[in-house]
Amino acid sequence: MKKFLFTTVALVALGATVPALAADLSARSPVYTKAPAYAAPLYNWTGFYIGGHLGGVFSSDSNFGGLTTGNNGNGRFLGGLQGGADYQFAPNWVVGAEAEYSWTAGNNGSVIFPGGQTYTNNQRGLGSVTGRLGYTWGPGLLYVKGGYAFADNNESLVNGAGAPLAFGFSGDHSNGYTIGAGLEYMLTQNWSAKIEYQYYNFGSSSFTAPAALVPFGSFRTDDHVVKAGINYRFNWGGPVVAKY
Template sequence: MKKFLLATVALAALAGAQSARAADLGARSYPYATKAPAYMAPIYNWTGFYVGAHIGGAFSSDNNFSGLATGNNSNGRFLGGLQVGADWQFAPSWVIGAEGQYSWVGGSVGAVFPGGYTYKNSQRGLGSITGRFGYTWGPGLVYVKGGYAYSDNNESVTLAGLPVGFGTTGDHRNGYTVGAGLEYMFAPSWSAKVEYDYYNFGSASFTAPPALVATGSFTTDDHTFKAGVNYRFNWAGAPVVGRY
């Protein structure tokens, strides 16, 4: 009987020791336990420089020369070009920036006058230096812009197909532009945009030849629609991973 009791006590003591050891091992392993990293949404930042390209169309006014119909002014002309700029994001959802842009323009505008005179402007390009101001919600940016504009005009007057000397008042090469657009970051360092711009280069009238002096004034202006893509430097849109 004594042997049986001693054996029972020994087994109970051994079981308790094993339980204590297991508990101790479990406690030691806790400091080494880790949790999986928590994913955080990408943080978008518009601050930085960019370069890009665009394509689109240009449309000119058709109400010049005292109402005289001005040929193909209202027809669309293809344009394509480049842009370079810089943005700064602040406060924290506002963006301010500056941009230089040049668009090559195809086609021409003009008018045919009574008496056989023809005026033609093979406008070769539109340039601008503008500021822009916008509101961002992460990857999206809506903005307005405005500033200086330049029209690269190539003008001529002909009579019966032959060149005729002419003169005009006013400077219809230098003017202003205003516009608005929407831009969206679709990948790290890349954004796409759509934009409308209005260009106005003022009014002018003929001083020669005499037959055109009384035809009234004309305005050099353009409505443009563009779609483009930008490559952005110093873009801070990489995902952030946090631990806890």
């Protein structure tokens, strides 16, 4: 009986002590919590986009051996639309394709020949379909581009009295190539802004008719364009995990 009473008292005392010790240890032990992982901003250039641009176009003054021109070489206002698609890989490289059209204000130039004939090229617009390759560091994208270009030309030839004359050229000076470079910056997940230089070359042409203008040689049609634009992006590639 004494052993039973002693054992009972010991168990009761131990049962009372263990919770107290556990509470004391909990109070003294520091609480460790895992710090949240750092989530760096993710910029994804993969997807389709559409946008608009404004700028200026400057045409080279290269007409028929340096004859007097109307406004060739002067700056003209330019504005238009663009659309394309990009794909980000590797992960800091971006490859894409873009189509754009720009409306231009004013004539590209006019030439007055010694016989009184006046040739005018009203270049109403410039277009291009290009590929582009760029390097990105997060929100920034530095790129080069190049491809096919076309010019929307409205041409005329009149005599000294202003009557229209029939004429022909050795080249169409409406189809050519373009190269350029630019910097684009992602403002938000869906909006980006860019500044860009683009060179257009449509080759050289010379008169095949009328016969009186054939000896005057050829002229070259090329344009230099500087523009700023904004794009809305329909991103579909998901987050791009990259170390910049």
